[in-house]
Amino acid sequence: MNFLYEPGFDPGAPVLGEKELQHLKVLRVQPDEKICITDGRGHLHTSKIIKWEKNRPIIQVEQTVFVDRKKPELHLAVGILQSSERMEWMVEKCTELGVHTISFMITHRCERTKINLSRLESSAVSAMKQSRQAWLPDITGHVKFEDILKTTTASKFIACTEKRNMDHLLNKLNAGHNSLILVGPEGDFTTDELEAAQKNGFGSVGLGGNVLRAETAAISVAHLFQIRQLSNGVSI
Amino acid sequence: MNFLYEPGFDPGAPVLGEKELQHLKVLRVQPDEKICITDGRGHLHTSKIIKWEKNRPIIQVEQTVFVDRKKPELHLAVGILQSSERMEWMVEKCTELGVHTISFMITHRCERTKINLSRLESSAVSAMKQSRQAWLPDITGHVKFEDILKTTTASKFIACTEKRNMDHLLNKLNAGHNSLILVGPEGDFTTDELEAAQKNGFGSVGLGGNVLRAETAAISVAHLFQIRQLSNGVSI
Numbered sequence: 001m002n003f004l005y006e007p008g009f010d011p012g013a014p015v016l017g018e019k020e021l022q023h024l025k026v027l028r029v030q031p032d033e034k035i036c037i038t039d040g041r042g043h044l045h046t047s048k049i050i051k052w053e054k055n056r057p058i059i060q061v062e063q064t065v066f067v068d069r070k071k072p073e074l075h076l077a078v079g080i081l082q083s084s085e086r087m088e089w090m091v092e093k094c095t096e097l098g099v100h101t102i103s104f105m106i107t108h109r110c111e112r113t114k115i116n117l118s119r120l121e122s123s124a125v126s127a128m129k130q131s132r133q134a135w136l137p138d139i140t141g142h143v144k145f146e147d148i149l150k151t152t153t154a155s156k157f158i159a160c161t162e163k164r165n166m167d168h169l170l171n172k173l174n175a176g177h178n179s180l181i182l183v184g185p186e187g188d189f190t191t192d193e194l195e196a197a198q199k200n201g202f203g204s205v206g207l208g209g210n211v212l213r214a215e216t217a218a219i220s221v222a223h224l225f226q227i228r229q230l231s232n233g234v235s236i
Numbered sequence: 237m238n239f240l241y242e243p244g245f246d247p248g249a250p251v252l253g254e255k256e257l258q259h260l261k262v263l264r265v266q267p268d269e270k271i272c273i274t275d276g277r278g279h280l281h282t283s284k285i286i287k288w289e290k291n292r293p294i295i296q297v298e299q300t301v302f303v304d305r306k307k308p309e310l311h312l313a314v315g316i317l318q319s320s321e322r323m324e325w326m327v328e329k330c331t332e333l334g335v336h337t338i339s340f341m342i343t344h345r346c347e348r349t350k351i352n353l354s355r356l357e358s359s360a361v362s363a364m365k366q367s368r369q370a371w372l373p374d375i376t377g378h379v380k381f382e383d384i385l386k387t388t389t390a391s392k393f394i395a396c397t398e399k400r401n402m403d404h405l406l407n408k409l410n411a412g413h414n415s416l417i418l419v420g421p422e423g424d425f426t427t428d429e430l431e432a433a434q435k436n437g438f439g440s441v442g443l444g445g446n447v448l449r450a451e452t453a454a455i456s457v458a459h460l461f462q463i464r465q466l467s468n469g470v471s472i
Contacts, residue, residue: 089325097448098446130449131448132447133447168466210332210367211369212367213367216332219455224463226446227406227444227460
């Protein structure tokens with residue numbers, strides 16, 4: 001069954017926007033074929049193409065299911081990376097792993113401060129469709145490091161990818177806690193940034209002995225958060 | 237300090253091949269500057285450029301350190317994917333995470349059966365240099381699924397990315413055991429392949445509730461293997 005994304009989709013007036021309409025045409029979906037439409041906000045509408053009329057499909061929604069958003073929530077804030085491609089890849093993988101919010105921060109060592117948010121959102125959409133999820137992560141861009149520090153949430157950590165022998169994130173995470181975890185850009189955070197985070201209640205954590213690229217560190221964080229929810233009491 | 241890769245580098249006759257020589261020129265490394273040269277087989281040669289002579293550097297090796305290869309060994313065998321880019325990315329991440337051997341298998345659902353091994357090796361080289369490791373993973377391509385099944389190693393698993401409610405890999409892995417873990421291509425393994433693997437002593441395992449792309453599954457496996465070595469006795 002083909003999986004489509006239509007933000008704001010209304011099952012009472014089931015119409016697709018131009019993008020998914022084109023997609024449906026490319027897929028050559030025939031009358032009577034089933035499709036699944038999500039709005040990226042928890043709804044999965046199993047639908048049928050009744051017929052094509054004037055090059056547009058007449059859609060009938062047969063069943064609507066609401067999927068609760070995954071709890072607890074992980075908010076991952078990552079320094080803006082040099083490579084757009086690596087950020088897009090990171091968004092794709094974090095979407096697959098069910099990250100709730102992804103923020104791109106401007107930190108001292110960021111080599112660039114501008115990102116193309118709509119391309120990153122496209123990566124999230126395609127990953128959501130690929131992994132047949134009902135929720136799209138929230139993505140925010142160009143967030144100042146100082147502003148992220150003011151965020152209120154149950155657990156807050158800053159990952160130090162360059163330092164070894166730190167407490168491992170998995171030991172510090174609490175199952176069931178919403179968490180905000182910061183990952184630096186290439187070259188990591190500065191000492192000043194680390195200190196500012198600590199002053200604002202962020203625990204410093206490591207991710208194990210390997211030197212990881214920033215985007216690999218981000219996906220490790222998302223994976224560790226998922227493992228912690230599955231396995232309370234695990235320690236390293 | 238710049239990090240170079242020179243296979244078969246001999247500290248007694250320290251000469252660089254054309255590739256790293258060009259790299260050194262681009263980097264404009266000056267006399268007296270230090271560089272680190274690895275052969276990808278455990279040796280790290282901290283060296284100095286004495287001078288440039290006829291457009292070639294005269295290198296003096298000051299210190300050689302041998303780094304043991306990480307134990308236990310993870311052999312990750314993945315179905316050949318449709319996209320070369322996704323395979324290159326996977327090799328990069330698995331190198332960062334210290335995977336010992338990466339094999340690309342031909343399985344029933346592989347959409348292609350040819351890979352460009354030298355491009356995959358380049359991805360591994362650049363990841364090894366980036367994360368300043370002394371070992372390059374062994375990469376083998378075009379391995380038949382039937383042949384992989386005959387491999388002898390301490391622990392053998394087959395990851396079923398499409399099936400939920402399977403025993404989680406982390407519960408099955410034993411710390412300290414060399415392991416061979418199979419990950420299917422897009423569309424996963426066939427039932428026949430799963431059965432053949434089970435008959436050959438492979439345990440079937442899952443990777444959690446999310447639907448993961450094949451290359452994300454592969455990196456999850458590498459990450460879980462690393463976590464298991466750090467945390468014996470952990471279960472999900």
